[in-house]
Structure formats: C-alpha cells, structure tokens
Amino acid sequence: MSESSVTKPAPVRRKLSAGPLSTGDKWFFRTTSIAANFAFVLVAFILIFLFIQALPALTSQGLPFVYGTEWNNQQDPIVMQIGPMIWGSLLIGAIGVVFATPLAVSLAYLIVFMLPSRLAKVATTLVDLLAALPSVIIGLWGLFVFSPVASEWGAILNKYLGWVPIFQVKSADNGFGGSPFIAGWIVAIMIVPIITSITREVFSQLDRDLINGALALGGSRFSTFRRVIFPTSAGAVVGGVLLGLGRALGETVAIFYVLQITFNINWGQILEPNGGAVASMILSKFGEATQEEVSGLIAAGLVLFILTLGINFIASIIVNRAQPWRKN
C-alpha cells in the first residue's frame, strides 16, 4: 500500500443511490411523499379558505376587528370587534397554565421518581385517561359539578385575599360563577396531561443512576431536583407549557359552558363573572349568526388559528431542541 508522499488528485464524491429504482419503489416513495406533503397543503388550504371567507368582515371592520370592544349586529353597518375575546383567551390560557404547571410537574415527578414502576404505570394510564376525556364531557361536568365548587373557591379568595387587585370584584352580589378563574381551572384540567407527558418524558431521560446515586449517598431530594433535574429539563417543560397554552387558547366547548362571555374587556379581575374566549364566542354566536356575522366569526377563527399556530410552532421547536433523542 502506498504511503508515498506523491499527491493524488482529491477523490471525487460520487452520486449515491444512483441507478434505477424499481417501479414498485418509485410508487412507494411517490405515494408516501404526496401524503407527507399533504401537511403543507392542509395548512395552506386552512389559511386560504379561512382568508377567503374572512375577507368581507376584515375589509368592512378594518384593524379595530382585533382590538375593538363591541359586537353589534343591530347597527348598520354591523360592528364586529373581538378585542375582549383575544384578551380573554390569553387571560384564561395564562390562568390555566399557572394552575396546570405545578400540578403537571408534580405528577411527572411522582410518576418518574417516587412511585414504584407498577404504580407509575397506573398513574400514567390515569393521566392518559384524563387526556382522553372529550371536552364536551368536561364542559358538562364543569357546568353542573365544578362551577358551583369553584365559585365557592372564588368567594373564599375574594373574602380573604380581596386586597390583591386580581381577586377584587365590583360586587359580590353578582356571584362568582362564569369567571375567567373557573374557565382557567377548566382548561388547566385539560392541559395537565400534555404538560405531564412531556415533562415525564424529559424526566425519564435523565440519568437515573445519577439521581438514585445522589439520593443513596444521602443527597436530598430537594437539592437533586434543584441542581440536577430542574436545570436539564426546564427547557422542555417550558415547551410543554407552551403547547398546553396553545391547547388552552383553542379550547371551545368546555369554556363555552362555564364562562360568562361579554364584550366588556376584563383586564385581570379573574373572579368577575365576565370574560372572553375567541373559540367559545364563535360557538356561542354561530347559531343565530347572519351571513355577515359568519364571515366575522371565520375571521375570528383565522386570528385564533394564526395565534395558536405561532405558539405551537415555537413550542415544537423548544420541545424538539430539548429532546435531542427524538431526532431520527
């Protein structure tokens, strides 16, 4: 073998996988790639068709559509503005995330680090079951069972912590039902599973030997959590929380039953029976909507879609970056 110093021409990389594919393979890859590219088509179609039907409302309402605070179909021309709904969705989403995150992280910690594996499986199944509950069922339960209880919680919060601005209400006589607080709880219940499952997956990828070793050596759970678990998994948990926020913004039926939807913007008095949510508003107005209003509702859907798409996109990127083991 020549180890000589004679410089050879640099080797030229060849085209690999050259040569004819069999007809079967051609069809195999063609068909599956068409199916895969359907994802593009779907997103494009959703945007295009929503846009076509939203256009009349968008042109007649102009920019105030997204920040104005009035919806009046008696007036001519009709006024359709969804500012309070967008703000309400974000508020409820934020409340939901604040409630859901500690619950979900606790569940994940319990499942991965505390329960013996058999019980951990049971707990995982229960969380998955929670995820499988249709939102109309949560709505039904929310209306008849949860709302009365949560109204009590609201009353208690107002009574003892009423000096905190967000727990203030104009008048306790209006009751504490139909508030963003209750709607926030409802979405929290619905997004706990998704945050749990992502957190659980990150936790279970941590080097368990390291953690068990630290515990066995008399290291404390708390410091292990703070020094080992938290720093390595925080990124993915944030991604999971964002995914949950995306879900929360899109939640329709369940919120519809528990929230008092009004077009007066509620900046943050979360116990006030007054709130908004884009998705639920669409459902509530749809039954009696005029043709013009349908266009307005579709425009609201377009806004919602862009909002959730953006959040989900960022969330997916964060989650994927924090879970390198999922790549190919």
Add this chain to the structure above:
Amino acid sequence: MNSLAKASTLSSENISVWFGQRQVLSDVNLVFPANKVTALIGPSGCGKSTFIRTLNRMHELIPGAGLAGSVYLDGKDIYAEDFDAVSVRIKIGMVFQKPNPFPTMTIRDNILSGLRLSGRKIENGDEVVETSLRRASIWNEVKDRLNDQAISLSGGQQQRLCIARSLAMNPQVLLMDEPCSALDPGSTRRIEETIQELSSSMTIVIVTHNMQQAQRVSDQTAFFLADDNTPGGVVEFGATEQIFNGPIDQRTNDYVNGHFG
C-alpha cells in the same frame, strides 16, 4: 451443488468514504479473489465495518453518506448508473454483527424471505430451505421445528439462520460483519467451520476483531487503521500467513501481536 452460481471476484478501487463532511476512509484498494476468504482486521473505529458496507451498497442507506472510488464485481462497477442496488445485494449477501432474523416469521419463512422480498417465484421451497440450512450447518437442529418462530432460537442458532437466509439467495459473495462478536465460543467455532465449507462455492469477506479467528478462517488479511482525526485506511494487505507471521509494517506487527488497539 452444481446449480449454485459461480463465485465472483470483488475488488475496490480508491474507495473513500464520508459521513457528512467527515471523511472516515481514504483510498482503499483491495482485491477479493473468487473462493478466497478475506479477513478485515483493525482496532475499533478504523472504518472496516464501514468499508464492508460499501461492498454491497448498504453504505448509502445511512443519511449523509458519501463515497468516492469504485467497487467492481467481476469487472463491473456496482455503483454505475445502470446497476441498481437491489441486484447488487442479491449477488452480494450480507450477515450482520447482531443476529437479526425477522421476528414475525417462522424459521422456514425466514429462509424463504429473501426470495419473497426480491420478488422471485418460489419453486421447490422445501428444497431451498433444506439446502440453505444444511449449508449453514443448522439443519439438524431445526429440521423438526421449521414452523417455530425464528426468535425462539438461541443467539448462535439465530446467526446461523441468518447465514442460511443469505445462502438461500445463492450469492456470489458473502459479506460478514463481525458475525461472531455476540456469540459464545461454541457457536463461534461452528460458524467458522461453516465459513470454510462455504468458501468452496463463494467469495467471503469477514470483518473480525478476533486475531485467532482471522488466522483460522482467512486466506488473506487486510489491516485497517485510523490515526487520530484522520480517515482510516489499509496499512497492509497480503496473505494471512504473512500478515500474522511476517508483517512488513511496524504498526501491523504491533497490532497482531497485541501491542495496541
């Protein structure tokens, strides 16, 4: 046995290999004459397993794989535009490091899977099954349970089943990538015997970590080495006898005598 295809000569010319931008092999020129067993030896990470995968175009399945040079099967470049990968792999069989029988199939179906997978008609399937299993010297162990699931076999039996599966395709060349590394000494010995019997009807290339094995089974040996951060390559290539008993290169001498690696 006269129905078997003739063994072929395989040769590589100026083979260089990349993964992404990283070059892992440089300028490998080897000739594998018909009916000879060639052993590829060298420390881990020297590129010998990568090299053997270029010989039947399995290399290109890895994302980001790159290649320069040619591999000739009886004088024809297997990377040429008009030579498709499927027909290359039918002629050049491969046995992997870990036994990988198809878990959803019976022993019998595993043997016939190659024919089915390449879309051939199966005539006298029983005969193919028996011949292949006999050539891989596992017939006596499994003849009464051909319809059992393949994963019910032991590791060594699974590996011989995989050899039989390749043999059912009647390859002209058989590539073996450390076929015994996951097996016990008994199974290893039986596979070595099989290799020697097979060499009468085909060309065999075997990657091995085991010096004794290389000496026992091979006619010629190539020693691969990769220095730190440089692409691997062949340091020395010659008759097995010479490589082990009178290596020319000092590094070969060190390696075969266990001084490093």
Add this chain to the structure above:
Amino acid sequence: MSFAPRPAVQPWARVNTGRRIQILLASIVPILLTAAVILVTGLDRNVALMGVFLPLQLIAASAVGFRAFGRRGVGDAALIVFVVFFATFVLVLLASVVFSLVSQGAQAMSWGFFTQNNRYVSNTTSLEYGGVGHAIIGTLLVVGLTTVVTVPLGIAMAIYLTQSQSKTKGIIRTLTQAISGLPSVVAGLFILSIAITLDWQKSGFLGSMALLPLMLPTIARVAEEALRLVPVDLRYAALALGAPNYRAFFQVILPAAKSGLVTAILLGVARIIGETAPLILTVPINNGTSWNLFSGEIMTLPAYVYNYLGSAFVPSQNRAWGGALVLMILVAILFGATRILSRSKSLKSKPTKEKASK
C-alpha cells in the same frame, strides 16, 4: 415512551420502625386536626384544606424530615408534600368527572336509550322514551368515514418520515406537530369556509372532513413512533437480501409494527370521537335516524350532548348526562383496547425491544 425497567426508588429504604411511625403520625395528625377544626369552628371545608391542613401537613412533614436528615430534610419534606398534594388533587378531579358521569348518566341507562331515536321526544318527555340510538349510528358513520380517509394518509406520512431519506422530513414533522394544536373550532370553520365557497350543503360528510385535520397528527405521530420502534437492523437485513424498499416495508416492517399501528388508529379515533365544535358548525342535527352522510341531517353523540346540555329542563339534562356516559364508554373501550394491545406487544417482542430502545 416506554418505561425502562428501573430500580424502584425507595425513599424509605433505610427507614427503621421508629421513623416509620413518625411518618405515619405526620400523615395522620394533620388530617385529624383539620377535621377537628372543621367540626369545632364550622370553618368552610375549602378554607380548612388550604388554610389549616396544608400548613399543618408541611410543618409535620418538615419536623419528621428535620429529625431524620437535619436541615436538608425540611426541603425534601416540602417537596414530597407538595408533589403528593397536587397529584392527589388531579386524581380527585378525575375521579369527580368519572363519578358524576356514571352516577348522573346511570339514570338514563336502559336498553331503549341505546336503541331508540328522539323523534317524538320533547323537553319534558320522560327518560323512558327516546335515546341515543340515532346519535350512535351518526357518530359511527361520521367518525368511520374520517377514519377510512385519514388512516392511510397518516400511516403513509409515518412511512415517509421513517423510510425515506428526504431532507424535508424535519419540516413535515414540525408542521404535523403544529397541526396537532389546531383548535377544533377552527377545523370546523375551515370546512365551513370551503362549503360556503363551493356552495355545498352541510352534511355528515362535511363533519367527517372537519375531523380529518384533528385526527391526522395523532395517527401520523403514533404510527411514526410504532414504525421507529422496529429495529433498523430488520430493515437493513431485508434490504441486504435484495428487497426493494416497499417490499422490505410491507413484508418485514409492517408485520413487526402491526400492533403499534392499530394503537395509532385507536388513539386517532379516541381523539376525535368526542369532538363537538367542528360538528356543530358543519353538521345539521336531527332527532330521527339517518344513514346518509352526504345529504340531510344527521345526529352525532357529541352534538346530542351539546344539544340537551343547554336545556333548562331536567329530563333533557339527564339525556345529556346519558349521552355523555355513552360517549365516555366508547372512549373507554378504545382506550382499554390500546392498553391491552401495548401489553401484548411488550410480551411478544421482548427480544427485539432492547434493540429498539437505543
């Protein structure tokens, strides 16, 4: 995905009897004290839970932790108390949903409720008459059509994401993930927009199409995971035998991933079977039985629940509970089937599984 076998963490592994008693006391005393406070002062139970029980429990656990491990024991105790408290809270919520569903829905349960439609039923008609038969039929038809269209599409996507070497895989995966966050009401509006643009009438078919974007990401993702679980060695083995890619897939990979793919389908169905908003927007409802997906009105279970839920009349509300229970039973059946499948899978393919995990 799967739970790797692991040594169970045993926080009390070195716990002696004395400490065990301490832990027991620390768990019981706060509950008893809280109960006593409620009985004596008549304090609101919710207030007592947060204002008396939780602080007491924290103090008790910290005390035990401190005696056992010193200062670092306090942090641990707080961590454990909060984790268990929060997890129990979620469990109570879940139990509450299931319990109220079963107890309320049971009132409506009868053979007739499953088989009859609601043609001659008014707001106040007793529960002995009428049922969800028509809604079950409608749901099966609508969801069935979605499934028939979406399953091949989703599995083909998964095949592309696992078998091809294309460079657009990452984008498509991200896009699919993004679609999985599509609000269901937007899926309904999307199909509604198409219908308005093309002047189509509302029908069960539109409902099926509105469910498609909601089902697709679930199927694609779970199927991709199932295919990825098949060791790549098997694919290489098949290709090395001279198989074209499609034969390697259909003869080797598909059989090995079968139960995972069935799981994907079941999860996909479970994902959409209870979807309400898209159907409200695209499917006209009725009280009679319809087998026609392509024109006219057709009832579905979620729409049935939605329809009666808003009613002020108790019999109608009970119908909603009954419909919801039926829906929950369907979800539970699908859900149970996936559990059984995943269990049988892990039993059968043990030897190949360890390879898959790397």
